[in-house]
Amino acid sequence: xxxxxxxxxxxxxxxxxxxxxxxxxxxxxxxxxxxxxxxxxxxxxxxxxxxxxxxxxxxxxxxxxxxxxxxxxxxxxxxxxxxxxxxxxxxxxxxxxxxxxxxxxxxxxxxxxxxxxxxxxxxxxxxxxxxxxxxxxxxxxxxxxxxxxxxxxxxxxxxxxxxxxxxxxxxx
Amino acid sequence: xxxxxxxxxxxxxxxxxxxxxxxxxxxxxxxxxxxxxxxxxxxxxxxxxxxxxxxxxxxxxxxxxxxxxxxxxxxxxxxxxxxxxxxxxxxxxxxxxxxxxxxxxxxxxxxxxxxxxxxxxxxxxxxxxxxxxxxxxxxxxxxxxxxxxxxxxxxxxxxxxxxxxxxxxxxxxxxxxxxxxxxxxxxxxxxxxxxxxxxxxxxxxxxxxxxxxxxxxxxxxxxxxxxxxxxxxxxxxxxxxxxxxxxxxxxxxxxxxxxxxxxxxxxxxxxxxxxxxxx
Numbered sequence: 001x002x003x004x005x006x007x008x009x010x011x012x013x014x015x016x017x018x019x020x021x022x023x024x025x026x027x028x029x030x031x032x033x034x035x036x037x038x039x040x041x042x043x044x045x046x047x048x049x050x051x052x053x054x055x056x057x058x059x060x061x062x063x064x065x066x067x068x069x070x071x072x073x074x075x076x077x078x079x080x081x082x083x084x085x086x087x088x089x090x091x092x093x094x095x096x097x098x099x100x101x102x103x104x105x106x107x108x109x110x111x112x113x114x115x116x117x118x119x120x121x122x123x124x125x126x127x128x129x130x131x132x133x134x135x136x137x138x139x140x141x142x143x144x145x146x147x148x149x150x151x152x153x154x155x156x157x158x159x160x161x162x163x164x165x166x167x168x169x170x171x172x
Numbered sequence: 173x174x175x176x177x178x179x180x181x182x183x184x185x186x187x188x189x190x191x192x193x194x195x196x197x198x199x200x201x202x203x204x205x206x207x208x209x210x211x212x213x214x215x216x217x218x219x220x221x222x223x224x225x226x227x228x229x230x231x232x233x234x235x236x237x238x239x240x241x242x243x244x245x246x247x248x249x250x251x252x253x254x255x256x257x258x259x260x261x262x263x264x265x266x267x268x269x270x271x272x273x274x275x276x277x278x279x280x281x282x283x284x285x286x287x288x289x290x291x292x293x294x295x296x297x298x299x300x301x302x303x304x305x306x307x308x309x310x311x312x313x314x315x316x317x318x319x320x321x322x323x324x325x326x327x328x329x330x331x332x333x334x335x336x337x338x339x340x341x342x343x344x345x346x347x348x349x350x351x352x353x354x355x356x357x358x359x360x361x362x363x364x365x366x367x368x369x370x371x372x373x374x375x376x377x378x379x380x381x382x383x384x385x386x387x388x389x390x391x392x393x394x395x396x397x398x399x400x401x402x403x404x405x406x407x408x409x410x411x412x413x414x415x416x417x418x419x420x421x422x423x424x425x426x427x428x429x430x431x432x433x434x435x436x437x438x439x440x441x442x443x444x445x446x447x448x449x450x451x
Contacts, residue, residue: 020219020223021222021226024293025290027366051185051188058192058196066219067219070294070297070299071202072195072196072199072200075192075195076193076200079196080189083189083193128294131200132294132297
């Protein structure tokens with residue numbers, strides 16, 4: 001249990017660094033920016049303490065906010081996603097998967113994982129955009145941006161998840 | 173009472189999340205108040221240092237391009253220098269003392285060179301971090317320009333870093349005008365394109381041609397007549413009685429590396445005077 005917590009915190013820290021130093025410099029066609037740090041929330045074990053999940057999410061979002069000068073924006077969006085994580089997991093993963101240390105992964109339960117990740121990322125992106133601008137003024141523009149950013153983020157998440165699985169498989 | 177307690181215990185994690193979300197929204201909405209601590213921005217020591225380190229690696233990729241730009245700039249300045257020298261020489265031969273050096277007033281504007289240590293793109297709220305701060309004379313509300321044109325305005329400054337609101341931030345406003353006209357409008361960014369801003373609230377009769385230069389107008393932050401960009405077409409106007417143009421920005425925010433911060437020595441004086449009349 002202790003080791004997994006340390007692993008999760010390190011994963012979050014690495015994702016934060018990746019996000020602020022690399023991914024936020026990217027703006028594909030000026031419409032989409034990959035928001036990859038949400039990946040840590042996708043990868044937490046199913047049985048994790050909900051207080052721990054919510055606290056970690058808030059802290060990660062808060063640190064991202066400090067780097068991007070967007071106080072509260074990422075923290076709020078990530079905390080809301082963290083709160084809805086458990087109900088979403090119950091919705092997508094079958095009861096057979098449900099044991100303490102079940103970590104969602106692309107090879108374990110591909111279909112469910114993809115649906116789960118897509119929902120989490122879309123929810124997070126939409127929250128980020130609407131908290132960031134508080135306006136539906138330019139709806140098509142906003143939806144394009146949400147779609148584009150979510151798409152890039154998901155491609156990255158699936159790519160990284162496949163790679164991490166292969167590494168884990170070859171080590172064992 | 174018992175039911176209430178049970179409810180609170182059962183849904184405690186939801187309540188916890190709601191408290192954190194409320195705190196998050198508090199941070200979002202209190203962002204604009206000026207008293208906010210500089211520690212919560214990328215101008216704080218740790219984030220500034222981190223951004224600076226990563227930018228010192230990234231700069232190498234742009235060396236040849238920057239070098240070329242500097243050479244071009246140098247050539248331009250040199251030709252201006254010769255023109256001025258020639259002028260000075262001519263006046264000298266007339267025997268006037270009007271150009272005696274020590275009678276020249278100290279310049280109103282001083283330029284502080286700085287490097288962009290980070291540029292973050294996150295939809296509407298783009299910010300830029302510079303590697304110069306209070307210790308180098310950079311203060312909030314100073315204008316920032318690049319070799320090509322206007323970049324933005326310093327928002328906050330710590331000892332060694334500062335955060336800039338660039339043109340491509342939804343909060344940015346600047347009064348601007350076309351080069352060949354005296355009517356001025358308001359420049360802002362609608363969030364759709366990193367290369368284009370919108371010049372709004374121009375009179376309906378204002379005519380333009382694609383490629384007309386857009387310059388800064390009355391502004392306490394920028395000197396008059398700095399290049400912002402060129403007109404690239406008609407924009408959708410939010411109000412029928414005004415005209416709006418798309419402006420292709422002179423500054424490319426994807427590749428920006430070196431900027432100059434404008435230190436206006438009369439800024440505080442003008443500011444005080446204007447404040448005192450308002451009361």
